[in-house]
Each structure stands twice: as structure tokens, then as C-alpha cells.
Amino acid sequence: MDSAQITISIILLCTVLLFLWGRWRHDMVAAAALLACVFAGLVPAESAFEGISHPAVISVACVxxxxxxxxxxxxxxxxxxxxxxxxxxxxxxxxxxxxxxxxxxxxxxxxxxxxxxxxxxxxxxxxxxxxxxxxxxxxxxxxxxxxxxxxxxxxxxxxxxxxxxxxxxxxxxxxxxxxxxxxxxxxxxxxxxxxxxxxxxxxxxxSGDSFDSGAYITEARVPPGCKAEGMTLHDIEQALSEADAQVLGLVRNEIRVTPPSPRRRTRAGDILMLEAEAETLASAISSLGLKLEEAKSTREEREKEEKEKEKEKEKAKQAKEKATESQPAKAKEHSDAEVAKTSEESPEKEEVSHEHDEVILSELVVLPNSGLLGRTAAGIQIRTSFGVNLLAISRQGNRSVKRLRAQPFRAGDLLMIQGGPEAISEFASSTGCVPLAERELRIPNxxxxxxxxxxxxxxxxxxxxxxxxxxxxxxxxxxxxxxxxxxxxxxxxxxVDWPVIILLGALIPVAQAMETTGTAGLIANFLLHQLAQGNAIIALVLVLIVTMNLSDLMNNAATAAVMCPIAIGTANQLGVSVDPFLMAVAVGASCAFLTPIGHQNNTLILGPGGFKFGDYWRLGLPLDLLVILVTIPMLLWVWPL
Structure with missing residues (x-):
């Protein structure tokens, strides 16, 4: 081995060890490896960041x-x-x-x-x-x-x-x-x-991975033509049972009906008062085509609302003009003066405009010293003043059949608020609330x-x-x-998952340095002659197994970037097609089933599933063996050597 091969091998070994150590994030390790290659003269400085513009990196970000x-x-x-x-x-x-x-x-x-x-x-x-x-x-x-x-x-x-x-x-x-x-x-x-x-x-x-906020009480309107229109409340209850939701009350023509008869049929425009967990709230509403009463966040709805307001103002103006025309001149002047005076002294409160491209859902808790205590959503004009919507309230398991906008806030209430990030932040700081969590509530549009x-x-x-x-x-x-x-x-x-993008952009030049220095060929030669004994099929199995094992310990994208040059070198030395070897890398890099750190999905379920580090191999090991048994014959058939 020459000095360049020794240097890149040391950098690669240190990179893998740092990946396994886990103290630094993967993108930090990849960036350090890239800079080490640049300082060592293995990657030209002017080409160091060309990996960021690589089509694979751009495609990942776009997907x-x-x-x-x-x-x-x-x-x-x-x-x-x-x-x-x-x-x-x-x-x-x-x-x-x-x-x-x-x-x-x-x-x-x-x-x-x-x-x-x-x-x-x-x-x-x-x-x-x-x-x-x-x-x-x-x-x-x-x-x-x-x-x-x-x-x-x-x-x-x-x-x-x-x-x-x-x-x-x-x-x-x-x-x-x-x-x-x-x-x-x-x-x-x-x-x-x-x-x-x-x-x-x-x-x-x-425990401790998440918190139980209890059931929320929210209001959902029955739009014309939706699935819920014409259904009895009993049938709606049955339909909502899958989402663990139930109907607490019904509002029709601004009149609250509590408790409503199970045989009562809903009409378009009715408002159902529902109780549901935060996680099931979206499915409870969307399964019947209901619409959150306070949720009006789409551009079309805002434009429609503004047009209706303009029409109302125009009608009021025309009515005022007709009234003043019938008055004596003096009285008219007096009336105009009064109107002007009134307008100056009590200008119409302008609605706060919070135009946001991004609408999120946040869970806030009302503090004991909050300015909301004893007040209602209608009283503070929550939507016009802050540009947010109150979707639901959770109150320590206690039910209330009052309208959401008429419920006085209490200390400890959990509020589900919808709006732009800045608007929600402003509402929380202005009213004395603390954000607990951002929720995913997707009402299908x-x-x-x-x-x-x-x-x-x-x-x-x-x-x-x-x-x-x-x-x-x-x-x-x-x-x-x-x-x-x-x-x-x-x-x-x-x-965009930027750590993954940086990792890919940094490791691609490092992988290319492995190839240009001949290091990948040396590793391939070792696999081929020392382990596979010159047999192409055994070499293919080894590439698959090595990739699978690396993927269990380090990021799958990094695994692919490290193994591709080795796979190509192995195929070239054997004088066979590179395609089955590259496909073996693709399959192996996607088979991180033995540990919770090999793939982000395994990490995501670690807490919610209550798993320990060693729990994954029980299902992962037989699955790995099954993948090997299926993959090799398929590779040889679809991508012959």
C-alpha cells in the first residue's frame, strides 16, 4: 500500500469508528472525513463540495x-x-x-x-x-x-x-x-x-416519552353533502367508535341541545360537540366529512370571508346613505358630523392579519397567572386579535357542554391552537401560556x-x-x-432532512477518493482472493452480508457510499457485470434490522414500543437470513453475472 492508500484507509476506519461511537452526529463525522481528505490532498479543495450538487443528493432532498x-x-x-x-x-x-x-x-x-x-x-x-x-x-x-x-x-x-x-x-x-x-x-x-x-x-x-393530555372537547360542523348529514346521532356514535370519540352535544341554529336524542338526525350546519383524544381527533372528524368549527385557514376561505365582509359593509353604507337622504339638510349635516365624530372616537377594530403559508397545531397549557383566566375565546376575540383558532380544550378529564367560545379559561387547561408559528408564539407570550407540544392534525383537504x-x-x-x-x-x-x-x-x-443531505454530499467525494487511490480495489482484492477464493457467487454473498452488517451499525446512506466502490472493484477484478454487486449493496444497505441505530425508523419506535437495544435481533436476524436466501437467487436471475 502506498501513502495515499494508507491515509484514506485510516480516515475511513476512523470515520466508521466515529459512526459507531455515536457521540457526534453523522453529518459532523462525514464533514470531518471530507475535510481530512482535503487536508491530506486526497480530494482537491476546489472539488470538495461538488457532492452537494450530485444528482442523488438533489433527488433525496426533492423526494x-x-x-x-x-x-x-x-x-x-x-x-x-x-x-x-x-x-x-x-x-x-x-x-x-x-x-x-x-x-x-x-x-x-x-x-x-x-x-x-x-x-x-x-x-x-x-x-x-x-x-x-x-x-x-x-x-x-x-x-x-x-x-x-x-x-x-x-x-x-x-x-x-x-x-x-x-x-x-x-x-x-x-x-x-x-x-x-x-x-x-x-x-x-x-x-x-x-x-x-x-x-x-x-x-x-x-414512560416519559410523551404525556397524556386527556380527552379534548371540540366542535365540528356538518357541511352540506358530507357523510354525516342525515345520519342519526346513534349512527354517528357508532362510526366514531373506531376513533374512540363520542358525541357530547349538538348545536342547531345557535341553540344547544343537551343531551341530544340518539334518534335525532343531523342537518347541514349543525355543530357536533365531540370528545376525542388528541391522537384520534383528526380521524374522528375526517371519517365523517366533518369540519372543525374554528378551523378556517385556507386561502379560499379567507378570501370568501373577506368578500362577505365587504358586501356587508357595502349594504350598510347604502342603507345609511338612503337614511340620510330623507333627512333635512341640517339634520343630515348633524348626522354626518356625529358619524365622523363616532368614527374618530371609536374606530372600527381592524382584524389582525396573520397570513401564513405554514399552519401548525400546538398544545398550550394555561398558567396560574395567565391573562386568560376567567375570560372566553369570544371575549378576547381570539381569532381577530391573534390570528389563531381555538380547536379544542382539555380540562383534567372534566367534561363541559358549553360552546368552546363561551367556556371561561382556567389554570391548567390544555388548549389546542391552530395557526402560524409566529402567531401561536405571540398568543402564548401575550396571554401567559406555555407550549407543551406540536401536534400533527391532518384534516384531509x-x-x-x-x-x-x-x-x-x-x-x-x-x-x-x-x-x-x-x-x-x-x-x-x-x-x-x-x-x-x-x-x-x-x-x-x-x-428537508439536512443532516442526511450534508452526510451524502460529504461522503461522495470521500468514496471517490477511495476509488482514485486504488483503496477500494485493494479491499475488493482481499474479499475476492482471501475469502471468496475467486468465486463470483461467494463474492456477491460477501458483499451483501458485509453491507447488511455495516448498515446495522451506521447510517444506510453512508454504508452505500462506502460499499459501492468496493462492489465495483470486486466485479471489475472478477471480470463480471457490476450490476448484481451494486444491487446487492442497495438491498444490504436497506436491511438494518438488528439494532435501533442502523435506521431512523428503528430509532423512532424505540421509546413508543418500550424496546431495549437487544430486542431487535429477535425478529431482525431471521429476517436477515430470509433476505439473503431470497436476494442471491433473484440477483443471479435478474442481473446475471
Whole structure:
């Protein structure tokens, strides 16, 4: 080995050890490795940051943004209600949920897919009376498996495609990963859903990971033509039982009916007073097509409201003019003077304008010294004064059938507030409230959900058909999403997982340095001659196993970036096609099933599932063995050596 090879080997070894140590974030370690290569002269200084502009990095960022559009529009929530069985046993329910997670992960970020379905999984576990972890771990593994089925399903696939192009063979197409990836995903999901969930440790959920805010009381209006219109309250109660929600009262024509008769039928414009947990509030409302009474955040609704106000003002002005015309001149002058005086002394209170591209939901607690104590939402004009909506109130498990706007606030009340981040922050600081948590409440917007789905589908189609390069196709999709506001411009940069982007951008030049110095070839030569004894199939199995083991210990994108040069070097020394070896890296990098640190999805379920570090291998080890048994024959068939 020459000095350059020794230096890059030391940098690579230190990088892997720092990844395993976990004291520094992955992007920090990757940046340190890149700078070390620059200082050592292994990467030219002028080329140090070219990795950021790599098509794979751009594609990852764009897919994350488009996934945000599917998430925030409620498109996934609608799909969940359509596809998941309402009344089924644990095996069928887990199978359907895991399969849905795998499907979503093929076209959106798999971390986002898991985050969307986690509340559904926790409700399912409660309904089936089984440990939460027995649903969460299959779902996590299913979303990981689903990512390997398409080019955009997971960052490692995009990285592998980039290395193939750099090798002179061009990019992989959108569905080149599908024959092998889909087969592995189907077999893996079937095993996890039918057998695997039974061997997952059934531990109690870790305490302190979240807080119980109790049930909220909120108001939902019955819009014309919605599913709830014409239903009896008894039927509505039955429909809401899946979301653990119930009807407390009904308001019709501003008259409260409490308790309402179960046989009473709803009409358009009725307001239902509902009690539901924060996590199930969205599904309780959207399942019947109801609309939160105080939630008016869309641009169209604001414009309509402003137009109606203008019409009212115009009518009032015309009526005033007619009245003054019939008065004597002197009286008219006096009247005009009085009006002017009144206008000067009591100017109309202007409505506070809080135009926000991003609307969030925040949970606030009312402090003992809050200025809200004893006052009501109507009294403080919460919407006009602060630009926020009061959606629900939770009061230590005590029910109240008063209208939300008429309920006096008390110390300790939990308020669910909707609005822009700045507006909510201003409301909290002005009134003496403390934010507890930001909640995800996605009431599906049909128009936005359709547009977000169409934009994602068109982006995938354009990339798959080769009309535009993948990065360009998805960048165009992001631009359209910003224009039509399925992803508000304000929220675009928040949708990107920047540590992953920096990690990829930093490691790509490091991986290229491994190749240019010949280090990758040396490692490949060791694998080939010392372990595989010159056998291409054994070498392919080794590449797959080494990648799988590395992925259990370090970020999967970093694993792919490190292993791709080794895979290419191994194939070149054997004189065989690089494609099966690169596909082995793609599959192996997506098989982080043995530890909670190998993939973000495994980390996400650690607390909610009450898992310990060693719990993952019980299901992960047999799944790894199954993946190897399925992958090698499929690789040899679809991508012959």
C-alpha cells in the first residue's frame, strides 16, 4: 500500500469508528472525513463540495419535500382509511398495515411513511389488546423493506445509481430495483406480518416519552353533502367508535341541545360537540366529512370571508346613505358630523392579519397567572386579535357542554391552537401560556390531496420514462408543489432532512477518493482472493452480508457510499457485470434490522414500543437470513453475472 492508500484507509476506519461511537452526529463525522481528505490532498479543495450538487443528493432532498406534500394534505390518511380493515384480527390487521407502509415507502421517504402510520399502529395495538411494539416493529421493518423497491424509495438506491453512472454504465431507471426489491419486500412483509410479530418482545411503552393530555372537547360542523348529514346521532356514535370519540352535544341554529336524542338526525350546519383524544381527533372528524368549527385557514376561505365582509359593509353604507337622504339638510349635516365624530372616537377594530403559508397545531397549557383566566375565546376575540383558532380544550378529564367560545379559561387547561408559528408564539407570550407540544392534525383537504398525489405521480412517471433526469423531474415537481401550495414555500426547507443531505454530499467525494487511490480495489482484492477464493457467487454473498452488517451499525446512506466502490472493484477484478454487486449493496444497505441505530425508523419506535437495544435481533436476524436466501437467487436471475 502506498501513502495515499494508507491515509484514506485510516480516515475511513476512523470515520466508521466515529459512526459507531455515536457521540457526534453523522453529518459532523462525514464533514470531518471530507475535510481530512482535503487536508491530506486526497480530494482537491476546489472539488470538495461538488457532492452537494450530485444528482442523488438533489433527488433525496426533492423526494423529502414531495413527501411532505402527501403528508400535510392528508392524502395518506385517506388511503389509510380506505385500505386498512376496520374489523379484523391482529394478523390480518398487522399484515395490511405493514403492506401499506411498504407501499408508501416505495414512493415517499420511509421515515415519513412510518411517522404517518405510527398513530394508526398504536390505535390498532390498543384495539387488538396487544403490546404496541408488536405492531410498531413490523411496521418499521415493512417501511424499510418497501424503500428498496424503487429508485426513489430510499437514499441508498439513489447513491448506487450515481456510482453506476460514474462507472460509465448510466443511471439505474426508476423501476430497475423492482424485480429484486419487490420480491424481497413481499417475502419479508409476509414473514413479518404472519409470523414475525409473534416473536417481538411485548414490552410496556416507555414512560416519559410523551404525556397524556386527556380527552379534548371540540366542535365540528356538518357541511352540506358530507357523510354525516342525515345520519342519526346513534349512527354517528357508532362510526366514531373506531376513533374512540363520542358525541357530547349538538348545536342547531345557535341553540344547544343537551343531551341530544340518539334518534335525532343531523342537518347541514349543525355543530357536533365531540370528545376525542388528541391522537384520534383528526380521524374522528375526517371519517365523517366533518369540519372543525374554528378551523378556517385556507386561502379560499379567507378570501370568501373577506368578500362577505365587504358586501356587508357595502349594504350598510347604502342603507345609511338612503337614511340620510330623507333627512333635512341640517339634520343630515348633524348626522354626518356625529358619524365622523363616532368614527374618530371609536374606530372600527381592524382584524389582525396573520397570513401564513405554514399552519401548525400546538398544545398550550394555561398558567396560574395567565391573562386568560376567567375570560372566553369570544371575549378576547381570539381569532381577530391573534390570528389563531381555538380547536379544542382539555380540562383534567372534566367534561363541559358549553360552546368552546363561551367556556371561561382556567389554570391548567390544555388548549389546542391552530395557526402560524409566529402567531401561536405571540398568543402564548401575550396571554401567559406555555407550549407543551406540536401536534400533527391532518384534516384531509381533498383538492390539495389530489394535487399532491398527481404531482408525485407525474414526477415519478417523467423520471421513469426518461423524459427528464431523475433530479430534474423531482425538482420540477417541487417547484409546482410550491406554486400550488401543496407544500407552502415557507415549509419547503423545513421538509428537508439536512443532516442526511450534508452526510451524502460529504461522503461522495470521500468514496471517490477511495476509488482514485486504488483503496477500494485493494479491499475488493482481499474479499475476492482471501475469502471468496475467486468465486463470483461467494463474492456477491460477501458483499451483501458485509453491507447488511455495516448498515446495522451506521447510517444506510453512508454504508452505500462506502460499499459501492468496493462492489465495483470486486466485479471489475472478477471480470463480471457490476450490476448484481451494486444491487446487492442497495438491498444490504436497506436491511438494518438488528439494532435501533442502523435506521431512523428503528430509532423512532424505540421509546413508543418500550424496546431495549437487544430486542431487535429477535425478529431482525431471521429476517436477515430470509433476505439473503431470497436476494442471491433473484440477483443471479435478474442481473446475471
Amino acid at each position: 423529502l419535500i414531495l413527501s411532505k406534500g402527501l403528508q400535510s394534505s392528508g392524502a395518506v390518511d385517506v388511503l389509510t382509511r380506505w385500505l386498512l380493515p376496520a374489523n379484523a384480527g391482529p394478523t390480518l390487521s398487522i399484515a395490511a398495515l405493514t403492506a401499506l407502509g411498504a407501499f408508501l415507502s416505495a414512493f415517499m421517504n420511509n421515515v415519513g411513511a412510518l411517522a404517518l402510520l405510527m398513530p394508526v399502529a398504536m390505535q390498532m395495538a390498543k384495539r387488538q389488546n396487544i403490546a404496541t411494539g408488536k405492531v410498531l416493529m413490523p411496521l418499521s421493518f415493512g417501511t424499510i423493506l418497501g424503500g428498496m423497491t424503487t429508485l426513489i424509495g430510499t437514499p441508498p438506491n439513489l447513491i448506487v445509481s450515481g456510482f453506476r453512472k460514474a462507472n460509465g454504465d448510466g443511471n439505474f431507471n426508476m423501476f430497475d430495483f423492482t424485480p429484486v426489491g419487490l420480491t424481497v419486500a413481499v417475502v419479508g412483509v409476509a414473514f413479518v406480518a404472519l409470523i414475525g410479530w409473534r416473536i417481538v418482545p411485548g414490552r410496556k411503552q416507555a 381533498k383538492r390539495m390531496a389530489i394535487m399532491a398525489t398527481v404531482i408525485m405521480a407525474l414526477s415519478v412517471a417523467v423520471a421513469a420514462l426518461g423524459i427528464l433526469p431523475t433530479a430534474v423531474a423531482f425538482a420540477a415537481g417541487v417547484l409546482v408543489s410550491m406554486i400550488v401550495r401543496t407544500v407552502p414555500p415557507r415549509a419547503v426547507y423545513n421538509a
